[in-house]
Amino acid sequence: MNTKIIAFFNNKGRVGKTSLVYHLAWMYNELNLRVVVADLDPQANLTAAFLNEDRLEELWPDGNHPHTIFGCVQPLIKGIGDIAEPHLEYVEDLLSNENLALLVGDLSLSGFEEQLSEVWPKCMDSDESAFRVISAFWRVMQKTAVVHQADLILVDLGPNLGAINRAALIAADYVVMPLSPDLSSLQGLQNLGPTLRRWQKNWKDRLHHNPADDLVLPQGQIQPIGYVVLQHPARLDRPVNTYNRCLARIPNVYREAILAEPVDNHLSVANDPHCLALVKNYHSLMPMAQEARKPMFHLKPADGALGAYATAAKKVYRDFQKLADKIAERTSATKLK
Template structure:
């Protein structure tokens, strides 16, 4: 089981769209994945599911088939985690649907983080709940990967999710605020790893499965860069070429000065281009842009863009698999 979280505390960079397309490309390459929506905005869920299915799920006030149901007994203090419902998107993709009410679990997670220091078993069960729910669902679905989408913040939900991750990929825009977000991210991952190691040593119940808190940064993906003659334009390069040094210094904690250009940086997983009018087509068809067909509007120049997007996301996915394999 390999768990990958896509995260940046700078929002609006196309993170959820990246998670969605990456999951589908893994399926194209023959891998089975479990997509987990732990962003209380539930945008990933809305991308995967039809409007009618979304209404069925969220109109059910008594027992919604979302990830919230699997942790609700813990939040109420009545029991431990429950088996999560898996939405079968296809034979290669399963989904643990998100829930707007997941944000109500934030306070419980926050207080439990501190209570772990007091060797409180209930606190450890709460902090490890996402990890244990996902592990059980992964085993039941038989997935090769868990792919997790979370919100752009450093709250308790994201902390509990990130300590459950094997790998972290950072979606970015090439701008000042994304660079600042990258600096914040590196410092926070290091702090959480150290704090979790201390807490794990105090766990009073040795049979309780706990995450390792590895959170290994794999690299970054620059979203929606402009292109001119197949190369990023100057306005993007101004900020993009600062990313390699910032990523090394603040995320990898390597203080050796580097003048590596982003296009030559081994940690730059991909530079993803604009796909403009393909996005609304894909949203209407409820599928990734690289699987659009002529009957769905992908004709003429659009058809060429669809083929290019397939190549782009395939290269991105194969690079991630290669990094993990090495």
């Protein structure tokens, strides 16, 4: 049985998506689940959040990168074979219990974009090599799940509608959409919904042309399970009224654009069943957590989390625990232990 894959995606950048995935990965680890975190964003910010500079230099030397996601797909890029065996990086922290494993990202992954784009139409010609390229991310992730005996896989993606993200989302069973309450996020949702439905349909059409009985492919479920609103600090150039108007529009824009359902004018973020969480901006804790190289809810007095900071860290824990529970419940990926 394949391990469930949950992608976190928004085609608008700077909404806090990578931080969300990072904290959820640690929370599932806290809840005693075995998690693979796959960094499929060519910017590799999630990898940089988990690993220190010395380890990054070892994983990203000049030349080949055999221990990253790019190393896994490089034989396909070179035309010399299929996917390579994946390497998992276990996060070095006494609290991880080796439950938390990272499929390392790589800035070189952007070099896979052109090939993914070129082979997409060839799937309709029953080209087996094209199917192997398009399904590479899914097959790599499922291999990591077997090695790690993972309960679930979380995927971080870049903010665009390119071929890398198309292949990554086809690999996903579920998708969570991190949003910020602003006009560009709303516009991004309106573009995203039709694109996801088109990709899903196009992949279903291609599945019938798979010529290899022994090549197992992702089903392209891409089921939206909800959105997370990530609040940002107040800005002088973004008045409160604009923020509130954008926040109020999110439920119906999500229903129309993502779910293709009629609007419900009685909905707000507070009572929308599709809203997984409204995550506060903990701007005072984040720099502290980044310096300590740990999630905000693991901050201790030794890290500077005293008084109000310690109270805030406990609240972050409760917020992410509730969000993790809700996502696990909606995906049926696993039962929390």
